Amino acid sequence: MKHLRQFIYRNLVRRPVRSIALILLAAVLSMSICAGTCVVQSLENGFAAMRNRMGADIMVVPYAALSRKNFDNEILLGNTGNFYMPKENTEKISGMEGVQNLSTQYYLTSVQTDVCDTPVHLIAYDPETDFTVAPWILQTDGSPIDPYDVVIGSSVRAEVGDVLTFFGTDVTVAAKLDRSDTDYDCTVFADMETILALADASGDETLLSYSQADDGGMVSTILVDVADGYDIESVKNDINIHIKKIRALQTKNVLSGVSSGMSGVSGTAKILMSAVWIIAMGVMAAAFIMMTGERKREFAVLRVLGASRKKLTAVVLGEGVTLSGVGAAGGAAIGLAVIFVCSGWMEKQLNLPFLLPGAGSIVLDVILAFCVSTLTGAAAASLAAHRISRQDTGTIIRSEE
Amino acid sequence: MEVRGQQIRKEYYRSGTGSNIFTAVEECDFLVPSGKLTVIHGRSGSGKSTILNMLAGILKPTGGSVFYDDTDLYSMRDEELARFRNLHIGYVPQGRSAVPSLNVLENVALPYALYEEDGEEAAAEMMERFGIADLSEVMPDRLSGGELRRMAIARALVRRPEVIFADEPTGDLDDENTVAVFGALRELAAAGAAVLVVTHEEDAFEYADHIYAMNAGKLE
Structure with a gap:
């Protein structure tokens, strides 16, 4: 092991339960953002197409x-x-x-x-x-x-x-x-x-x-x-x-009924996405803080061996970004698959015009979902990193396990 | 390299007590000379680990200064101080200190890995010296208390530091391992290192060049 990133990798691989749980959390967030954004855009596209189609x-x-x-x-x-x-x-x-x-x-x-x-x-x-x-x-x-x-x-x-x-x-x-x-x-x-x-x-x-x-x-x-x-x-x-x-x-009035239905569905999707984001942020932050709390002696040992606060922050952030990045990528892919597979079913269930956005927009949705989920993980990890880098090494290192 | 603590003291703020201030270590001067093995002994809670941590650069004193030759330890920025500890100080913490996600070889080589350096050869050599060479791939949760202790000592010494701090290094070792550990620390002192050992075991005295006692925060 010659690099800090290998240390991060080993920490993640050799604690599989914790790693998988955090990856799943990031994946749920990413999936909801990707699928939710696609649904909202599809409804907006469908409505726009329908409005134009009416003529x-x-x-x-x-x-x-x-x-x-x-x-x-x-x-x-x-x-x-x-x-x-x-x-x-x-x-x-x-x-x-x-x-x-x-x-x-x-x-x-x-x-x-x-x-x-x-x-x-x-x-x-x-x-x-x-x-x-x-x-x-x-x-x-x-x-x-x-x-x-x-x-x-x-x-x-x-x-x-x-x-x-x-x-x-x-x-x-x-x-x-x-x-x-x-x-x-x-x-x-x-x-x-x-x-x-x-x-x-x-x-x-x-x-x-x-x-x-x-x-x-x-x-x-x-x-x-x-x-x-x-x-x-x-x-x-x-x-x-x-x-x-x-x-x-x-036709404007006919459309307004559909529009209000669409606004309702879009609004619900946006509220759900926000709720998932807030919950994911909170759970991730709590998970990272608990995780670093459990490992405070390990981090104190790293300090004693010569790790600066910056290096400790890099370790915690590296773990957070890696886990949330992997989860975000997987979640975005699943969200995309859900949209493609279920768009017909959703259209029937919603009884609203549903037109999938173009490839460019879908790529942007995937990038958005990936970035938001990864950054959420990074933000949650940074809270934990801040706490761990401020801990009193001398007090922790002499305390009993 | 010798270590000097000048008028160092440590106080903690503690709510719910009369004065709110708890003095862990009263003001004192302390010298850890190079080429010598110095021992501090005392009861649990007497402040001996606190003084060791202040001298090792991981617990900032409330007052006073710590010098490594002419270098004022606590005047350094965090990154400078961390690198200084990494290069010049070997520290054997009290209790278990293995990083659980790394195997024995990776644990011993960790001081190198923190700075992106290859320390596997040096780690293997140090493991050989402390009789744990055959445990390279073993994870810490599979080790006995004695093996964990020897691993911690090998890791503290892997960079061949000029100053070595050991907090109860033989706390959970049998007689044979205790002798081996003190023998190794004695050898390091003889080779020119400044060695400070905190212990409550009187067995350490026979290896010591200087012996200090701590009692209720006072150095005697």
């Missing part, structure tokens, strides 16, 4: 749709439903003051296929007037969306130019959307002509009845973009007053 200022739905449980969350997360209203409402709304753009969507059905892990939602939209789908196109061959062309969500296992078959009818993938981590990732958008053809081909009487109603003159949602200078709330109220059996919703 419209006002969403008009049949009044009956509001009776669905968790309507706000479900509609925002891309869950479809069979609710319909006459398309003539579109013309009425388009003539109202303040309405700048307007587009409709028609939810046909969801089908279980082998191109996506969850049922694929078939939605008709109007490529001519659309202003909510097109901005999220990631890949396209550049050609316009014609009949029997589809725009697919990011989780649909197909690429631009591929042919997909629904109810025996072939459609061509004309564009693919960016990832949203909502049900929109397993959605197929097509024009009304294509969706009605699919309904016909399905042979399903229920779907036929939907599609044949008023010869496709039904829509599920009307998305409204309000012109600059107009009050969105006023336009929404106008729509609600003048059109029956519908409900116009200001």
Whole structure:
């Protein structure tokens, strides 16, 4: 043994129970910071993506749709439903003051296929007037969306130019959307002509009845973009007053429900992380102080043999940083694995948009978790180091063990 | 190198007593000459370990100074004093003093390791001298009291210090080991080291050049 760091290493290796206990503590702290930060960021990303995805200022739905449980969350997360209203409402709304753009969507059905892990939602939209789908196109061959062309969500296992078959009818993938981590990732958008053809081909009487109603003159949602200078709330109220059996919703208000849910979850995650940090700091400090207390005679012997206070501090800090560093690295790795493995489950449990941050952010989260946990261990050890370096060597060395 | 304590005294603050001040060692002068073995004896609690610790640089006196030749020990900064102890002072503490996470060889070589120096050869040599060479890889919790004591002595002497302090060095040794330890300390003194032994055993007297008695903090 030629180096002080070997002395530190031997102290740690030859006291395995104590070392493992402190490593686990640092790992729990690191894991909670890494996973917690990722969860909070994922919720914020998901919310931002959802807000951008909405695109419209006002969403008009049949009044009956509001009776669905968790309507706000479900509609925002891309869950479809069979609710319909006459398309003539579109013309009425388009003539109202303040309405700048307007587009409709028609939810046909969801089908279980082998191109996506969850049922694929078939939605008709109007490529001519659309202003909510097109901005999220990631890949396209550049050609316009014609009949029997589809725009697919990011989780649909197909690429631009591929042919997909629904109810025996072939459609061509004309564009693919960016990832949203909502049900929109397993959605197929097509024009009304294509969706009605699919309904016909399905042979399903229920779907036929939907599609044949008023010869496709039904829509599920009307998305409204309000012109600059107009009050969105006023336009929404106008729509609600003048059109029956519908409900116009200001997307900001719809989002606010999700936002408050997200704030609650984020806040809880932050409180939990803070609590874990405070507890870990306290337990680590107590553990290091107890540990050095038990070893005060050993440290007194080191002093007698020629160790300065600085060297004693280096030993205690070295042990603290090594243990918390190992724990922090392991904990961050476990936290990361938990996030990747459980993100789908968490999204379902939270019923909130959940979009994992990019690789760069995740690396920063890991570094943050590692640094905070390691520094917490170092801070806890420094308290113990301060105490041990101030002890009266002469008194301790002559006291009985 | 000789050690001189000039007007050294040690007092402790103690709450709950009449004067609040407890005098462990009354003011005294003390000399540990080089090439001699000096013994302080006295009852437990008489202050003999306190005076030894003050002279060894690990317990700052309340008053007075300690000189190693012309060097004022307590005028040094902590790092200087620590290095000085490491290079010039060998100290055998009372009781068990092994570092439990290190084996015998690592314990004996520890004074070198503290300053990133390779002391294994010197440690092996010193272990040979004290008959513990075959215990190199053994952990301290496997050693007998006598073996632990010999290990502590080997460690104190591994740097071949000029000044040696031993606090009850034969406290838990049998007669054979006691003779061996005092014989070794006597040899070191004969080789020029200043040796100070604190003990309550009168067996030490036959090896001593100077004998002091401590009684209730007073040096006699």
